[in-house]
Amino acid sequence: MQMHKHEKIWLTLSSAMIIGFLLIAGYQTFALELGPPSHKETIDPQKVDETAPFDEPGVYQTGENEYEVVMTLQIFSFTPNEIEIPAGSEVTFTMTSKDVTHGFQIAGTNVNAMVMPGYIQKIKQTFNEPGEYLILCNEYCGAGHQMMSTTITVK
Amino acid sequence: MSIALNLKNKANKVMGINPEDARISKSYFTVTFVALLVGGILGLLQGLNRAGLLELPSWLNYYQVLTAHGLLLILVFTAFFTIGYFYSVLSHNLDGLLPKVRKMVWIGFGMKMVGFVLAVIPILMNDATVMYTFYPPMAASPMFYIGLVFIVLGVWMAAFGAFIQVANWRKRNKGTHLPILSFFATGVFVLLFFSSIPVAIEVFMIIPWSFGWMETINVMLSRTLFWAFGHTLVNIWYLTAISAWYVIVPKVIGGRRFSDMLTRVVIILLVILNIPGGFHHQIIDPGISEAVKFMHVFMSLAVGFPSLMTAYAMFAVFERTGRKKGAKGLFGWFKKLPWGDVRFLAPMIAMIAFIPAGAGGIVQTTNQLDQVAHNTLWITGHFHLTLGMTVALTFFGVSYWLVPYVSGRILTTKMNKFGVFQTILWTVGMSLMAVAMHLVGLLGSPRRTSYSTYGDHATALGWDPYLIFLAIGGTILIIAVLMQVFAVFHLMFRAPKGESEFLIAEEEENATKTPFWTERWSRTILIMLIIVAMAYVIPVVDFIGDPGSPPWRTW
Numbered sequence: 001m002q003m004h005k006h007e008k009i010w011l012t013l014s015s016a017m018i019i020g021f022l023l024i025a026g027y028q029t030f031a032l033e034l035g036p037p038s039h040k041e042t043i044d045p046q047k048v049d050e051t052a053p054f055d056e057p058g059v060y061q062t063g064e065n066e067y068e069v070v071m072t073l074q075i076f077s078f079t080p081n082e083i084e085i086p087a088g089s090e091v092t093f094t095m096t097s098k099d100v101t102h103g104f105q106i107a108g109t110n111v112n113a114m115v116m117p118g119y120i121q122k123i124k125q126t127f128n129e130p131g132e133y134l135i136l137c138n139e140y141c142g143a144g145h146q147m148m149s150t151t152i153t154v155k
Numbered sequence: 156m157s158i159a160l161n162l163k164n165k166a167n168k169v170m171g172i173n174p175e176d177a178r179i180s181k182s183y184f185t186v187t188f189v190a191l192l193v194g195g196i197l198g199l200l201q202g203l204n205r206a207g208l209l210e211l212p213s214w215l216n217y218y219q220v221l222t223a224h225g226l227l228l229i230l231v232f233t234a235f236f237t238i239g240y241f242y243s244v245l246s247h248n249l250d251g252l253l254p255k256v257r258k259m260v261w262i263g264f265g266m267k268m269v270g271f272v273l274a275v276i277p278i279l280m281n282d283a284t285v286m287y288t289f290y291p292p293m294a295a296s297p298m299f300y301i302g303l304v305f306i307v308l309g310v311w312m313a314a315f316g317a318f319i320q321v322a323n324w325r326k327r328n329k330g331t332h333l334p335i336l337s338f339f340a341t342g343v344f345v346l347l348f349f350s351s352i353p354v355a356i357e358v359f360m361i362i363p364w365s366f367g368w369m370e371t372i373n374v375m376l377s378r379t380l381f382w383a384f385g386h387t388l389v390n391i392w393y394l395t396a397i398s399a400w401y402v403i404v405p406k407v408i409g410g411r412r413f414s415d416m417l418t419r420v421v422i423i424l425l426v427i428l429n430i431p432g433g434f435h436h437q438i439i440d441p442g443i444s445e446a447v448k449f450m451h452v453f454m455s456l457a458v459g460f461p462s463l464m465t466a467y468a469m470f471a472v473f474e475r476t477g478r479k480k481g482a483k484g485l486f487g488w489f490k491k492l493p494w495g496d497v498r499f500l501a502p503m504i505a506m507i508a509f510i511p512a513g514a515g516g517i518v519q520t521t522n523q524l525d526q527v528a529h530n531t532l533w534i535t536g537h538f539h540l541t542l543g544m545t546v547a548l549t550f551f552g553v554s555y556w557l558v559p560y561v562s563g564r565i566l567t568t569k570m571n572k573f574g575v576f577q578t579i580l581w582t583v584g585m586s587l588m589a590v591a592m593h594l595v596g597l598l599g600s601p602r603r604t605s606y607s608t609y610g611d612h613a614t615a616l617g618w619d620p621y622l623i624f625l626a627i628g629g630t631i632l633i634i635a636v637l638m639q640v641f642a643v644f645h646l647m648f649r650a651p652k653g654e655s656e657f658l659i660a661e662e663e664e665n666a667t668k669t670p671f672w673t674e675r676w677s678r679t680i681l682i683m684l685i686i687v688a689m690a691y692v693i694p695v696v697d698f699i700g701d702p703g704s705p706p707w708r709t710w
């Protein structure tokens with residue numbers, strides 16, 4: 001294939017950039033455990049209320065400064081809501097949907113995950129800064145989608 | 156037979172397009188720009204609502220409007236332009252359309268219109284407020300999905316018509332390369348056909364379920380099938396747009412094309428690499444392992460390579476042409492470009508917009524960064540840049556000469572000025588809107604959400620200033636929409652009669668001969684299918700047997 005010298009340089013740089021992105025993404029995912037939420041457990045979406053742990057949604061302390069929030073999402077609310085946790089805690093959110101697809105986003109953080117019926121999703125976040133964070137649903141889920149929100153207060 | 160064909164061929168070249176072929180393109184363009192008009196007005200309603208400036212009446216809710224806006228602009232506007240444009244190409248390049256092909260594309264047109272009406276009625280009746288993505292387990296009225304089936308079938312008719320036209324020409328011209336724009340057309344129709352297979356499977360899963368004959372549906376499988384199509388659609392527009400950049404823009408600026416061979420390599424790469432990109436819409440989904448997601452970062456980023464090849468090619472053409480016209484210095488060629496010609500200005504801005512738009516795409520496809528942007532208004536900003544600027548402005552630039560060409564009319568100096576002004580307005584409006592969307596998205600404002608302060612939460616109140624800019628951008632934009640629609644219908648029915656030229660640049664001088672393997676579409680398609688299999692078999696097999704969901708109506 002005949003190519004101009006400049007084009008070869010350009011394409012080499014392009015490839016290097018693309019591979020660079022790839023390597024950084026890979027390093028973050030596998031070495032730093034910063035991969036995207038990808039939990040693989042399934043659950044019968046019609047029996048969420050009877051299936052542990054979602055039969056008792058709530059905030060559970062699992063260690064020093066460690067919490068698990070077992071949460072169901074349903075039109076157009078989060079259970080439990082208005083959560084409170086102490087500053088500096090690491091919180092694992094374990095979630096599923098009781099109806100349609102929802103999104104779980106905490107504005108101002110990197111917490112963002114799809115929560116779908118039939119699947120259990122998990123995402124972890126450490127809250128160092130005290131404040132009242134806005135949790136909202138970011139996947140269209142019906143007529144009241146714009147009202148689907150709650151807060152998490154870090155004290 | 157062959158003498159007759161030859162005569163027809165000559166007549167075609169001299170007298171412009173065959174009137175019957177012209178009617179096809181004109182009909183497709185009519186639908187395209189009506190869709191833009193209606194979609195644009197709906198867009199404005201959304202923009203004003205999101206800024207808290209407009210409350211929609213109770214009989215028309217935000218999500219109905221958004222479903223229609225998405226469907227009209229992502230599907231109707233793009234698909235109809237693409238088909239109308241490439242059919243004029245096939246007619247011009249390949250000795251006029253065969254009567255059989257003409258009939259097929261008309262049947263396709265009818266099926267798409269029927270499908271569209273079937274899909275729109277339930278949207279208007281608030282029975283299909285499910286967005287253009289219609290993710291199960293939200294279930295619309297079955298009529299909506301039946302409409303989608305007709306649309307897919309209509310697209311297939313157009314694709315098969317194109318394949319027959321191309322195959323027939325190749326039989327008559329053994330050993331000749333397919334003309335470059337028809338080569339693009341083939342790539343586009345191959346992608347249209349293969350990518351609509353997964354969504355057709357999805358819809359055939361949904362229909363019995365929406366009628367209640369099946370109790371549950373596999374949610375992740377449906378979603379994955381949708382994005383195998385949805386993402387490829389994006390690259391179909393992109394391939395359509397770059398066909399104008401590689402072939403038409405050089406002609407407008409008085410230059411020659413970039414290397415024929417590399418152009419064809421870019422097309423082949425885009426066809427091969429495209430479909431697996433769909434997974435980057437599912438980066439934060441459950442049910443897919445991190446390893447599979449990581450493989451897909453690679454699959455998505457791979458498309459960046461032909462795009463960067465294109466970037467090089469465009470600037471090389473500009474520079475060469477400028478130098479030939481006597482440009483000096485490193486950037487002298489810049490001044491030699493015909494900035495006052497809308498047929499250049501619009502696609503040029505489209506290309507420039509693709510620099511930030513492409514960079515944004517690379518950001519979003521990288522797993523960890525997507526986690527910040529996913530489902531926020533950042534994404535909406537991203538595709539108003541890619542689709543609303545890069546693709547739309549290229550289409551507009553083409554429309555300013557192709558519509559007069561198929562209508563036997565000319566683009567006057569006055570209309571050209573009008574077009575330049577329209578292009579600038581569009582650029583200002585869309586940039587304001589897209590920048591505002593990107594920024595407010597980073598602050599967390601979600602997409603597909605009507606105006607909400609979330610109980611006057613301070614974070615949400617902080618978004619308001621950006622949303623005002625979104626509304627201002629949208630207001631400027633609607634003026635540009637109206638102007639564009641006016642321009643198209645003026646050029647179709649009112650502009651002075653006359654001969655226009657089909658703009659195709661010639662190959663560069665002393666070009667190396669393009670090797671013939673590029674014509675082997677069967678091999679290209681085979682490699683494409685292997686890559687699709689590599690990408691999809693593992694996750695799809697993984698989803699099978701996952702617990703299903705009953706239908707829901709939540710609006």
Ligand code: HEM
Pocket residue numbers: 194195196198199200201202205221222224225228229232286287288535538539542543547601602603604605628629630632633636
């Ligand atoms: C006057 C012009 C336009 C305005 C004011 C406008 C405004 C908007 C707004 C505010 C949204 C998103 C709202 C949300 O997520 O809540 C949106 C979504 C969208 N727009 Fe536009 N838009 C315009 C033109 C266009 C054009 C020309 C295209 C494509 C060619 C386009 C394609 C889309 C698509 C595909 C969506 C996403 C729909 C979805 O999320 O389901 N828009 N538009």
Ligand SMILES: [Cu+2]
Pocket residue numbers: 074075076101102103137138139140141145148
């Ligand atoms: Cu929701």
Ligand SMILES: [Cu+2]
Pocket residue numbers: 385386387389432433435436
């Ligand atoms: Cu995509």
